[in-house]
Structure formats: C-alpha cells, structure tokens
Amino acid sequence: MKRTFAELGFPGRLIAVEGLDGSGKSTQVHLLQKWLEQQGCKVFFSEWNSSALVKSATSRGKKENLLTSTTFSLIHATDFADRYERQLLPLLRAGYIVLCDRYAFTAFARDVVRGVPSDWVRGVYSFAALPDITFFFKAHLEVSLTRILDNRPVLKFHEAGMDLKLSPDPYESFRLFQGRIFEQYLAMSTEFHFTMIDANQRIEEQQGVVRSIMTAKVDLKKYSTSKAS
Amino acid sequence: MPARKKSPARSSRPARPAASSSVVVPEISAKRFFGHGLPGVDLAKLSGKLIVFEGADGSGRSTQIGQVARWLEGNGHATLQVGLKRSTLVSEQLDQAQQGNILSRTTLSLFYATDFADQLEHAILPALRAGVVVLADRYIYTLMARDLVRGVDEGWLRNLFGIALVPDAVFYLEVSPEQLVQRVFAKNQSLDYWESGMDLGLSRDMFDSFLQYQGLMRDTFRRLQKTYGFAIIDGERSPKDINAEFRERIDRVLAGQ
Numbered sequence: 001m002k003r004t005f006a007e008l009g010f011p012g013r014l015i016a017v018e019g020l021d022g023s024g025k026s027t028q029v030h031l032l033q034k035w036l037e038q039q040g041c042k043v044f045f046s047e048w049n050s051s052a053l054v055k056s057a058t059s060r061g062k063k064e065n066l067l068t069s070t071t072f073s074l075i076h077a078t079d080f081a082d083r084y085e086r087q088l089l090p091l092l093r094a095g096y097i098v099l100c101d102r103y104a105f106t107a108f109a110r111d112v113v114r115g116v117p118s119d120w121v122r123g124v125y126s127f128a129a130l131p132d133i134t135f136f137f138k139a140h141l142e143v144s145l146t147r148i149l150d151n152r153p154v155l156k157f158h159e160a161g162m163d164l165k166l167s168p169d170p171y172e173s174f175r176l177f178q179g180r181i182f183e184q185y186l187a188m189s190t191e192f193h194f195t196m197i198d199a200n201q202r203i204e205e206q207q208g209v210v211r212s213i214m215t216a217k218v219d220l221k222k223y224s225t226s227k228a229s
Numbered sequence: 230m231p232a233r234k235k236s237p238a239r240s241s242r243p244a245r246p247a248a249s250s251s252v253v254v255p256e257i258s259a260k261r262f263f264g265h266g267l268p269g270v271d272l273a274k275l276s277g278k279l280i281v282f283e284g285a286d287g288s289g290r291s292t293q294i295g296q297v298a299r300w301l302e303g304n305g306h307a308t309l310q311v312g313l314k315r316s317t318l319v320s321e322q323l324d325q326a327q328q329g330n331i332l333s334r335t336t337l338s339l340f341y342a343t344d345f346a347d348q349l350e351h352a353i354l355p356a357l358r359a360g361v362v363v364l365a366d367r368y369i370y371t372l373m374a375r376d377l378v379r380g381v382d383e384g385w386l387r388n389l390f391g392i393a394l395v396p397d398a399v400f401y402l403e404v405s406p407e408q409l410v411q412r413v414f415a416k417n418q419s420l421d422y423w424e425s426g427m428d429l430g431l432s433r434d435m436f437d438s439f440l441q442y443q444g445l446m447r448d449t450f451r452r453l454q455k456t457y458g459f460a461i462i463d464g465e466r467s468p469k470d471i472n473a474e475f476r477e478r479i480d481r482v483l484a485g486q
Contacts, residue, residue, distance in 0.1 A: 057322040057343075066318050070267055070346050070392055075319070078339040085333035115268035123388035127335050 001104065001122070001192070004130045005092055012092030013218050014129075016103035018185065019137035020178055021159075022147035023199050024206070028137060029101050031207045032214070036097060041223040044091050048102035051082040062158055069114035072158070076107055077124050084128055097223050104128055105192060109184035113177065114164060133217055135210060136189060139199035141182055145175055252305030255362075256485025263369075264391015267346075270354060277357035278482060279394060281368040281459075283450065284402030285443055286424050287412035288464045289471065293402070294364050296472050297479065301362055306483070309356040312366035316347035327423065338376050342389050345369065349393065357394075362483075369393045370401070370457065374449040378442070379429065398482045399459030400475065401450055406443035408465055410436070 005014050015032075019025040029045070036043040049058065058075050061067045067075070091098050104125040111121045149171060157163065160170040161177025189196065195213060197206055214220070260272045280297075284290045298308045314320050323340055326332045332340065356363050369390040376386055404412070413420060422428075425435050426442025454461055462474060 057319045061318050066347070066351075068267075068346075068350050070350065071318060071343055074339060074343040074346055078336055078343055081336040081339050082332060085336055117265040117268075120265040120388060120391060123385065124339070126385060126388075127382075 001126055001128055001130050004132045006132050008129055010092045011095040012098060013132045013223075014088065014092060014098045014100060015214070016100040016105070016131040016134045017137065018102060018105050018134060018194070019199065020139070020141070020144040020182055020185075022144035023137040023139045024147075024203065025135070025137040025199075026101055027203060028135070028197075028206055028210055029099050031203075032210055033099055035211060036220070036223075039220055040225050041097055041220055042095060042225050043097045043099065043223070045099045045101070046083060046087060048100075048106060049076065049079055051079045051086075055079070062156070065157065067158075067163075069111065069116050069163075072114065073107065073111040073116050073121055073124070080104065080107070080125070081127065095223065097218070100131070103131055103134065105134065105185070105188060108188060109181045112184050113161070113180045130192065133213065134192060134194050135197050135213075136185065136194040137197050137199040137206070141179060143200065145178060149174070253483065255306070255483040258397055258485050260357075261395050262391065263393050263395055264388060266394075267350065267354075267392055275354070275357040275394075276360040278362045278398075279353065279357060279365065279396040280362065280479060280482065281365045281370070281396040281399040282402065283367055283370050283399065283459070284464060285404065285409055285446060286421065287409045287416065288402040288404045289468060290366060290402055292468060293471060293475060294366055296468075297475055298364055300476060301479070307359075307361045309352065309361050309363045310366060311348055311352050311363060313341065313371065314344055316344040317351070318347040319344050334376070334379055334381060338372070338381060338386070338389070341372050345372065346392055353394070365396070368396065368399070370399065370450070370453055370459070374446055374453060377449050378426070378445045398478065399457065400478070401454065401459055401461050402464035402471070403447065403450070403461050404464040406440045406447065409443055410439055
C-alpha cells in the first residue's frame with residue numbers, strides 16, 4: 001500500500017476515516033457526506049465489515065467463538081477485498097468520492113494487537129491502494145472509552161478484546177484493548193500519512209477543519225453531478 | 230529398498246505386515262513454517278507427520294489417500310484426512326460463492342485462505358500435536374496454482390501462505406489433460422465449471438477450455454515443484470503400482486528420511 005488512487009490515475013478519490021470506537025469519526029464522516037451531497041458531488045459511503053456474503057461467516061465465527069487471531073484477520077481481509085473489488089474500485093473508476101468508515105488500518109491495528117505479524121497483515125492488504133486522505137480522529141483515550149462505556153454497556157466478546165485474555169472483566173479488557181490499538185494507530189500514522197484531527201474539539205470545529213482540508217486537497221468541482229448540463 | 234519388511238523373527242508371512250504385532254514408531258522430524266507462521270505455535274511439539282497429496286480431479290488422489298490411510302492404520306498409525314473447503318468456519322459460504330460465481334479473484338483467494346487457516350489451526354495442528362499422520366487431500370499448492378493461472382501476484386501469495394506448515398512430504402499426481410478428461414467422463418456426466426477454468430475465458434467450448442486449463446495447471450505445478458521440491462508421481466500407471474510407490478515413499482518419511 002504505497003500509492004494513492006490519485007497517483008494511480010483513478011478519476012475518483014477515496015477518503016478514509018480512522019480512530020478508536022467513540023472517537024466521533026462516524027459522526028464526522030456523516031457530516032462530511034451531507035456537505036458533499038449538498039455541493040452536488042458524486043459521493044458514496046462504505047462501511048467496514050459490511051459485505052453480505054462474508055458477513056454471515058464473520059458473525060457466525062464470532063458468535064460461536066471459532067476465530068483465532070489469524071482467521072479473524074483473514075475473514076476481515078476477505079470482507080474488505082469483496083467490497084474493494086466489487087464496490088470501491090468500480091466507483092473510483094466512475095469518478096466518485098468514496099468515503100470509508102475505517103480502512104485497512106483498522107485491521108493493521110487490531111490484528112497486530114492480537115499477535116499477528118505486522119508485515120504479514122500489511123502484505124495481505126497490499127492489493128489495496130492508499131487512500132487519498134486518511135483522517136485520524138485522535139481523542140484522549142479516556143474520552144473515547146467513556147463515550148462507549150456510557151452508551152452501550154453490553155460489550156461483545158471480540159469488541160471488548162476478550163479473546164486476548166487481558167482481563168476477565170469486559171470493561172477492563174476493553175480499556176486495555178483500546179489502549180493497545182491506540183498505540184498501534186499512532187505508530188503507523190507517519191507510515192501511512194494520516195491527517196490528524198484533534199477529536200477533543202467541538203464537533204463543529206472538527207468538521208470545519210475536515211471540510212477545509214477537503215477543499216484544499218480535492219478539486220470538488222470535478223465531482224459535481226451537474227457538470228455536464 | 231522396501232523398509233516395510235520388518236520384524237525378521239516373525240517373517241513367515243512377510244506379504245502381510247499388518248499381521249505383525251510390532252508397530253514402528255515414526256521418527257520425529259523438525260517442523261517449520263513457510264513464512265511468518267502462526268502466533269503461539271510450538272513447532273517442537275508437533276510429533277505427527279503431514280503428508281500432502283496434490284493433483285487434479287480424476288488424478289486418483291482420493292482413491293490413493295483412502296488406500297494409504299487403511300495401510301497406515303493397519304500398521305498402527307493413527308491418521309486424519311483433511312481437504313480444502315471443509316472448515317466449519319466458511320465452507321458453506323465458499324460453496325455459495327462458487328455457485329453464484331460472484332466473488333472477485335482476490336476475495337476468493339482470501340476466502341480459501343481463511344478456510345485453509347481454520348483447518349490448519351483446528352484440525353491439522355492439533356492432530357500433529359497428538360502424533361497423528363495427517364493426510365491432506367490438496368494443500369496450499371493447489372490454491373497457489375489456481376491463483377497463479379489467473380494472474381494473482383506470486384509474492385502476494387507467498388506472503389499469504391506464509392502461515393502454512395511445511396509438509397513432511399508432498400506428492401503431485403500428474404496425469405495428462407487428455408487422460409483426465411477421459412477419467413472425468415468415466416465418473417461424471419459433465420465437466421465441472423471451475424475444473425474447466427471457464428471463468429478464465431480461454432474458450433467458449435468447455436472441452437477445449439478443460440484441456441487448456443488443465444495444461445496450464447500442470448505447467449504451474451511443474452514450476453512450483455522447482456521452488457518447493459515436491460515429488461511428481463506418474464499418475465497414468467495402475468493404481469496398484471502407484472500405491473506401491475506411495476508406501477515406499479511414506480515408509481521413508483516415517484523413518485525420518
């Protein structure tokens with residue numbers, strides 16, 4: 001994953017958002033999408049772990065606790081590849097702005113924390129190009145944790161990182177797991193040219209920064225649907 | 230030299246080694262992964278043997294594996310048979326995907342790799358830890374060959390399958406495409422879509438496509454043989470002769486040679 005879609009000559013642009021659960025990244029990407037739509041841009045939103053066929057295997061594996069760190073990694077890579085080849089690439093060829101809530105970096109962070117070798121997992125995802133912009137929403141760890149733990153007190157097994165056996169208490173396990181993921185994200189931020197957003201700011205402040213970076217880096221007029229008329 | 234004629238004290242019936250009460254304990258051989266391997270596996274604890282059989286449908290693979298398993302068990306060795314697309318995790322979804330032919334190349338590769346990894350971790354490795362002789366009906370070489378024929382990057386595949394354990398022996402049953410097509414028809418009414426490589430668009434004529442595709446697969450296996458050094462077994466001989474060769478070769482594997 002070395003070159004961006006722009007560098008590879010795609011007419012479309014891929015914008016990824018990354019960050020911990022509770023960092024506010026989904027809110028931000030939603031607001032970005034609304035704004036781009038209002039500008040009349042061709043925009044498409046794609047979510048992590050959402051390809052239909054693979055989803056049934058993933059949820060079964062998680063429910064029945066069949067997954068090891070390697071199969072967990074591979075099944076998510078399969079899901080990503082399915083979306084990448086059947087959805088993202090065609091849209092990018094057709095000149096869309098594609099917004100991705102999480103990209104391969106989520107896998108790099110989680111899988112490495114689960115003990116998978118980092119260059120192996122990077123190699124598995126090497127068929128994918130680098131996003132044109134990757135916004136990383138960096139909030140204080142404690143803030144992200146509180147947001148999640150306040151909202152949804154029932155944590156799923158893998159979500160809490162219980163498979164890592166860091167703690168028998170799901171809340172404590174979640175804290176430790178997220179802490180380690182956070183470290184992985186920060187360690188790869190230069191390698192993959194993350195654009196860091198201070199997620200401790202107000203929602204509107206963050207969105208202002210995101211929109212101004214978009215305007216500076218992407219020629220939005222090119223993506224307008226009404227261009228031809 | 231056929232090492233199977235053991236226990237000279239009771240050699241009155243050398244033709245039936247199973248009748249002997251002595252059981253040969255296989256030598257433990259050092260194991261290694263192709264690449265990064267799997268986290269948390271202690272290779273020194275794998276006391277069993279991993280023997281891989283590769284070859285096209287109709288090459289006689291399954292027949293031979295069945296016979297080898299009976300022979301090994303007759304000699305006192307526990308066996309386990311594994312194969313592709315048999316994992317509890319994704320085999321169902323893989324079937325669905327293949328029937329609809331809806332997945333792209335990278336996705337299908339990764340799906341197969343997931344199936345393989347699941348079986349490696351939940352069937353092959355536990356059996357090897359327990360000292361079982363594992364007979365694999367196809368392994369990563371088939372997965373790699375299928376993808377290579379379809380233009381998938383070899384370096385990418387090598388990294389992906391770096392999780393795999395290097396087998397103690399790999400046998401590739403080679404049968405010419407012309408022979409294969411005859412054998413397939415002797416067994417089935419029609420040619421299989423995937424085994425004919427119809428997704429490659431080599432020819433609209435299925436018979437033609439089958440011959441071309443199986444020819445490409447054979448060439449790729451020969452090329453992989455140079456890298457991975459497995460044994461090419463002439464599959465056009467009688468099943469009995471082939472089985473005799475397997476017994477001889479597997480005896481050597483069990484002796485740690």
